[in-house]
Amino acid sequence: MKLREVAHSRTGDKGNIANISLIAYQMEIYPLLKEQVTAERVKAWFGQIVQGQVVRYEFPKIGTLNFVLFDALGGGVTRSLALDRHGKSLSSVLLDMEFDDHSTGVQGREKEKMECS
Secondary structure (H helix, E strand, O other): OEHHHOEEEEEEEEOOEEEEEEEEOOHHHHHHHHHHOOHHHHHHHHHHHOOOOEEEEEEHHHOEEEEEEOOOOOOOOOOOOOOOOOOOOHHHHHHOOEOOOOOOOOOOHHHHHHHHO
């Protein structure tokens, strides 16, 4: 399953640094997010987009991981020639990462929608 089925995301920027939050739809899924979505995995997932380090911050009381991606915006808003100079689409890239729910019984958002129909 994709991360987008169990979490949503927000992105911000400051200079050449992107900030991406990953927020679990259900608190029960947060421990698995914490286990599987590491700074190293996020850096590898973004490949050449992120030239610097990735730092992860944990906010367990609100079921959120926050990633700071250094040297990720081609020099920043005023210097980059990229179409998405603010990096807003980076949240969608992160949400496309594969996620293993370990058969916890926690349903992804798409599965819940199908069952409600």
